Amino acid sequence: MLSGSDLAVEGDPDTVFNEYEGDAVTPGGTTYTQISMNRMRFREGTLVLLRELWKPMVVIEATSGAYDGKVAS
Numbered sequence: 001m002l003s004g005s006d007l008a009v010e011g012d013p014d015t016v017f018n019e020y021e022g023d024a025v026t027p028g029g030t031t032y033t034q035i036s037m038n039r040m041r042f043r044e045g046t047l048v049l050l051r052e053l054w055k056p057m058v059v060i061e062a063t064s065g066a067y068d069g070k071v072a073s
Contacts (some may be wrong), residue, residue: 032062
């Protein structure tokens with residue numbers, strides 16, 4: 001579940017920064033909250049760049065270091 005989205009457009013009207021948080025459950029049943037940030041750049045209304053920053057240590061700590069990089073389906 002995502003929440004707390006904050007958008008900011010400063011200087012360059014084609015670039016948007018977004019911060020949001022989301023909750024997830026590990027395969028072992030531990031719930032954790034991840035805060036992520038995006039930088040999005042648009043050209044003529046089309047998204048041409050998306051960069052995301054998140055904290056891998058949050059996932060590692062929630063899985064007691066057992067995170068293998070796989071996403072449950």
